[in-house]
Amino acid sequence: MAWFSFLAALIPLDGYGHYLHWGVINISVANFIVIVLMVVTFIAALLLPFPGRNRRKESK
Amino acid sequence: MSSKAFRPDVDAPEWKGGHSPYDIIKEGTIALVVVGLLTVILATLFGAPDDHEITIKNWANAAPTDFAMTAINEMNGTTTTAGYGAPYNTASDGQKLGPLTLAKWVGVRIPINTEQDFVLGPLESLPYNAQLSSALSTWKSASTSQQTTWVNNYTKADSTMTFKNGQIAVNASNAGPVPVFINDLTAMARSGALDTALVQGGNFFSMDYTKPLLFLSDGGYLAQLAEKQHLLGSQWGMMNETNSYPGQAWLWLYTFWYQVSPFSTSANADVQVWATMMLLSVILLFLPLIPGLRAIPRKVKVYRLIWREHYRN
Numbered sequence: 001m002a003w004f005s006f007l008a009a010l011i012p013l014d015g016y017g018h019y020l021h022w023g024v025i026n027i028s029v030a031n032f033i034v035i036v037l038m039v040v041t042f043i044a045a046l047l048l049p050f051p052g053r054n055r056r057k058e059s060k
Numbered sequence: 061m062s063s064k065a066f067r068p069d070v071d072a073p074e075w076k077g078g079h080s081p082y083d084i085i086k087e088g089t090i091a092l093v094v095v096g097l098l099t100v101i102l103a104t105l106f107g108a109p110d111d112h113e114i115t116i117k118n119w120a121n122a123a124p125t126d127f128a129m130t131a132i133n134e135m136n137g138t139t140t141t142a143g144y145g146a147p148y149n150t151a152s153d154g155q156k157l158g159p160l161t162l163a164k165w166v167g168v169r170i171p172i173n174t175e176q177d178f179v180l181g182p183l184e185s186l187p188y189n190a191q192l193s194s195a196l197s198t199w200k201s202a203s204t205s206q207q208t209t210w211v212n213n214y215t216k217a218d219s220t221m222t223f224k225n226g227q228i229a230v231n232a233s234n235a236g237p238v239p240v241f242i243n244d245l246t247a248m249a250r251s252g253a254l255d256t257a258l259v260q261g262g263n264f265f266s267m268d269y270t271k272p273l274l275f276l277s278d279g280g281y282l283a284q285l286a287e288k289q290h291l292l293g294s295q296w297g298m299m300n301e302t303n304s305y306p307g308q309a310w311l312w313l314y315t316f317w318y319q320v321s322p323f324s325t326s327a328n329a330d331v332q333v334w335a336t337m338m339l340l341s342v343i344l345l346f347l348p349l350i351p352g353l354r355a356i357p358r359k360v361k362v363y364r365l366i367w368r369e370h371y372r373n
Contacts, residue, residue: 032306
């Protein structure tokens, strides 16, 4: 119905998915992106300094 | 008094350094706001998967001969459901783990006689129709061996099945009332009445779709649609979502086992994969008690990266 078309997604993902194959591994591009983002978040959590670190240093 | 030796795998040294204040409420609030905003932004950008449900009505209209072929197979007992064993019937031992007949031990909890529940029962629920009523009477008054002969004769000829002008036709001889059953069941399915007849409970709020789902999965139509969407078990389907949406990536290990031998070729893959995952879960649960494995974090030293400032000093 047209009246709720404003609720439609700006970037619709309704087309058939794309898949990556490496031997036995078969993964959708969408899942691959999510996994890469999780790994990047994990590495960032390891490497980025804790927020407020300088404040704590000064107060010591 | 002798003190016990320090065991690096098990013991933690007493902390003698300073302490920093930590506001868990503030951190929780920030996390809630950030995740809430991300949810709204991502939902606005990408929406959510919203595929229409697949019904028996869709199936019988899109592929009437596949439906009719499945219906005769429900009568001759050659579908997956008919031969599955527990919890639906006693046709086989069901899923086994070596000598352990796990499914059989659970027993027939959802009894399904595919011939009666998927074909004859729904036909009996239709409003009066002289031809169908006569066919059902003929069936009921026949001996079991006569019924089997009729079904087998129809099955032998099912390669000649055609669908024309809304009718299923098969060039079968001595098939008794079976052609009427299959044709009327197909018409019933195409009208949507079979979807309603197969839902258990018989009231408006019933949510038990076991029978229609089993019937659908016995045919070729559902598998064909699933294959297009990469949702089959052999396509890592457990971790995929419809269309281009990300799916359940965290199920990668569970679905991985289905892709490799011996699970990929085993008739008991479901219970074997479940048992493998249970074993790995138990190992994870008791990790702090397993020498060698529990030393991995200490040896890998990722903690030194997190607390690098402390270790630098």
